[in-house]
Every structure is written in C-alpha cells, then in structure tokens.
Amino acid sequence: MFKKTIGILGGGQLGKMTALAAQNWDVPLRFLDKSKDFPAGKVCPYFEEGDFTKYEDVYEFGKNCDIITIEIESVNTAALHQLVQEGKTVHPSPVVLDIIKDKGLQKEFYIENQLPTSSFLLVKNKQEILEKVEEGTIQLPFVQKARMGGYDGKGVSVIKVESDLEHKLMDTPSVIEDLVNIEKELGVIVVRNEKGETAVYPTVEMIFSEEANLVEYLLSPARITDQQEKEAQALAVQTIEAYGACGLLAVEMFLTPAGEILINEVAPRPHNSGHHSIDACMTSQYAQLIRSLYNMPLGSTKMTSPAIMLNLLGEPEYKGLVHYQGFEECTAIEGVKVHIYGKELTKPFRKMGHVTVIDSDPDQLLEKARFVKKTLKVVSE
Ligand SMILES: Nc1ncnc2c1ncn2[C@@H]1O[C@H](COP(=O)(O)OP(=O)(O)OP(=O)(O)O)[C@@H](O)[C@H]1O
Numbered sequence: 001m002f003k004k005t006i007g008i009l010g011g012g013q014l015g016k017m018t019a020l021a022a023q024n025w026d027v028p029l030r031f032l033d034k035s036k037d038f039p040a041g042k043v044c045p046y047f048e049e050g051d052f053t054k055y056e057d058v059y060e061f062g063k064n065c066d067i068i069t070i071e072i073e074s075v076n077t078a079a080l081h082q083l084v085q086e087g088k089t090v091h092p093s094p095v096v097l098d099i100i101k102d103k104g105l106q107k108e109f110y111i112e113n114q115l116p117t118s119s120f121l122l123v124k125n126k127q128e129i130l131e132k133v134e135e136g137t138i139q140l141p142f143v144q145k146a147r148m149g150g151y152d153g154k155g156v157s158v159i160k161v162e163s164d165l166e167h168k169l170m171d172t173p174s175v176i177e178d179l180v181n182i183e184k185e186l187g188v189i190v191v192r193n194e195k196g197e198t199a200v201y202p203t204v205e206m207i208f209s210e211e212a213n214l215v216e217y218l219l220s221p222a223r224i225t226d227q228q229e230k231e232a233q234a235l236a237v238q239t240i241e242a243y244g245a246c247g248l249l250a251v252e253m254f255l256t257p258a259g260e261i262l263i264n265e266v267a268p269r270p271h272n273s274g275h276h277s278i279d280a281c282m283t284s285q286y287a288q289l290i291r292s293l294y295n296m297p298l299g300s301t302k303m304t305s306p307a308i309m310l311n312l313l314g315e316p317e318y319k320g321l322v323h324y325q326g327f328e329e330c331t332a333i334e335g336v337k338v339h340i341y342g343k344e345l346t347k348p349f350r351k352m353g354h355v356t357v358i359d360s361d362p363d364q365l366l367e368k369a370r371f372v373k374k375t376l377k378v379v380s381e
Pocket residue numbers: 118143145150151152153154155156177178179180181182185252264265
C-alpha cells in the first residue's frame with residue numbers, strides 16, 4: 001500500500017518501537033546504525049550497518065529512501081541538507097535539526113520567537129565563565145549546559161556554591177541559564193504533518209524519587225489545573241509551528257511555583273515521555289510519526305486510561321548478559337505492560353525496557369507502579 005520507503009537514522013529502542021508500529025501497516029522501512037544486533041535490527045530486516053554521524057554513510061543510505069527521519073539528534077546534518085537538495089523528504093528538516101542540536105541556538109530561537117524560556121547567556125569556555133562570575137555578569141546559582149552533544153543529563157552541571165566553580169565547570173562552549181525554581185517538570189508531545197495539521201498529547205508529569213534525584217515515574221495526565229494543561233498543550237503547538245517542523249516534537253517544560261510555564265528544551269523525534277502512548281492513548285507516538293511522515297490525517301491523542309511509565313534501567317551492581325528478575329510476577333497484574341528492548345547486555349543505568357501501568361483509579365495506579373518498581377529488576381545472569 002505504501003510505496004515510499006521511510007529511512008530512520010538510529011536503530012535503538014525508539015527505532016524498534018517505530019518499526020513495530022510501521023509493520024502494522026506494512027510500511028517499507030529501513031534503518032541505519034552500527035549493528036544489526038541493536039533493538040530495531042531485531043524487528044526490521046532492512047537494517048544497514050553504518051555510522052549516522054558520517055556524511056557518506058547518511059548520504060548513501062538516504063539515496064535509497066524517499067522519506068528520512070531520525071530517532072536520535074546527533075546525526076550528520078550536512079548529508080541531510082544534500083538529500084533535501086536532491087528532492088528527498090527529510091523530517092525533521094536539517095535546518096530545524098541544526099538549531100535543536102545546539103542548545104545555544106535553541107535558546108536563541110525561543111527568544112526570537114517569543115516563546116517562554118529561562119534567561120541565559122552564551123559562553124565560549126570555562127575561562128569566560130570565571131571572568132563573568134568575577135565581574136558579576138553571571139551570578140550563582142546557575143546551570144551550565146554544553147551547547148553540543150549532551151543527553152540524559154550528561155552535559156548539564158548545576159553550580160550552586162563557590163567550590164562548584166572549581167570542580168563542576170565544563171570547559172566547552174556552553175549555555176549559562178538561571179537556575180529555575182521548578183515546581184513540576186512537564187513533557188508535551190506534539191505532532192505535525194506537511195498540511196500543517198497538528199495533534200497534541202495530554203501533558204506528562206515527571207515524578208522524582210525522594211532519595212536519588214532521578215525521575216522515577218512519568219504520569220499522564222499530569223496533576224495540574226485544566227488551565228495549565230491548556231497552556232502547556234498550546235505552548236507545544238506554538239513551538240512546533242514556530243519551528244515549522246513535521247513529525248514529532250517532544251517539548252520539555254518547567255512549571256514554576258508562580259504558575260509560569262517555561263520551555264526547557266525539545267526533541268524532534270519519539271521521546272521517553274511518550275512511551276505510555278502505546279498502551280494508554282488512541283494512537284501511539286510511533287504510529288503518529290508514521291502518519292505525519294506520509295502526510296496522512298493525524299490520529300486521536302486521547303488517553304484510553306491514566307498511565308504511569310517507568311524505565312527499566314540496569315541495576316547499578318550488574319554488568320553482563322541480562323536477566324529480568326520479577327518479570328512473571330509483574331506481567332501477571334492487570335494493566336501492567338512490560339516492554340523489553342532486546343539489548344543482550346546490561347550495564348548500570350542502561351535503558352533496557354520500560355513498563356506502562358494503566359488504571360482508572362489514581363491510588364491503584366501508583367500502588368501498581370510502586371510494586372513494579374520494587375519487583376522488576378534488570379540484573380545479569
Ligand atoms: N535552568 C534550569 N534550572 C533548573 N534545573 C534545570 C535547568 N535546566 C535543566 N535543569 C535540570 O536538568 C535536567 C536535564 O536538563 P536538560 O533536559 O536540558 O538536559 P539533557 O541532557 O538534554 O537531559 P535529557 O536527555 O534527560 O532530557 C532537567 O530535566 C532539569 O531537571
């Protein structure tokens with residue numbers, strides 16, 4: 001039915017889940033990543049081994065596809081620009097990707113487009129930060145973010161006290177941001193097709209663990225007022241329209257105690273904060289991506305149940321062939337949906353899978369999630 005081949009740069013779990021959604025419609029799909037053993041390689045036979053950061057690899061791969069998309073931002077955009085020139089459809093466009101890949105350009109984009117974000121300035125290196133602190137242009141506390149290459153909090157350093165200036169500063173081109181007083185971290189996924197139609201998902205709220213300062217659960221819909229929900233969704237739509245991007249855009253936001261909503265950053269691809277959409281929404285973010293790439297009508301984003309998503313991370317003490325402890329106990333529970341990415345080896349904090357818990361009762365929902373959290377462990381054999 002679908003004649004146009006979709007090529008995806010990156011063959012990890014986000015690619016795998018996209019492939020599973022695409023297979024349902026028999027979509028011709030190809031991947032480019034280092035090894036067929038990666039998660040997407042297990043579910044898609046057209047997997048080319050190569051390096052998506054290299055011009056030649058991306059260009060050669062893209063020439064054999066009609067529509068090209070990504071599951072990771074760190075791809076070679078020079079090759080994507082060339083492919084666009086030659087008439088290929090690339091979503092997100094390399095122009096948008098070049099802005100988003102650089103946290104400095106991203107922050108400037110929000111200012112230029114009058115989208116709310118925390119105050120910031122750009123610096124070249126550590127020396128410039130120290131000078132600006134000395135002259136009072138930068139004041140403690142602040143957040144330093146490497147402009148390029150950060151992910152999962154790597155490349156983010158919070159500088160609170162004088163001694164942090166010695167130990168925690170990175171010597172790289174950076175964004176220096178005000179430390180925001182965060183009431184809640186929110187995520188909103190929005191999707192847009194070439195006709196300019198958009199669809200936006202209910203807001204997701206990150207729930208942090210009290211001991212470790214890590215996100216423990218993602219809850220959707222978020223526990224915010226109807227007004228805040230409307231604002232967050234409208235902001236996500238405004239953001240994707242400002243970028244003029246097609247495909248998915250995950251917009252990470254901060255809600256402040258004063259009720260202000262600020263954009264932290266965006267990701268123009270499937271996102272962790274949309275995993276629950278497979279089990280708890282009318283249309284998953286992955287199916288939605290396929291629809292948008294083919295410029296089809298977008299699917300309903302309505303939730304079929306409130307949901308909590310937990311990432312299954314490798315336990316800190318284990319390294320080696322993976323084993324999922326407590327798997328049967330958890331899968332026995334109604335509304336507990338376990339997703340295993342298919343990585344053979346576990347290592348500390350590696351993302352190995354996720355679980356979506358659904359329940360119409362908020363207390364039951366949290367109780368089940370807590371049970372899964374303490375029962376299902378990623379260890380080695
Ligand atoms: N200006 C800020 N004020 C306070 N906290 C912040 C600020 N910027 C970032 N943080 C905190 O640091 C976290 C990581 O920041 P950010 O999302 O920019 O980095 P990242 O490496 O791209 O992370 P990830 O890949 O997990 O999204 C945020 O989720 C938030 O908890």
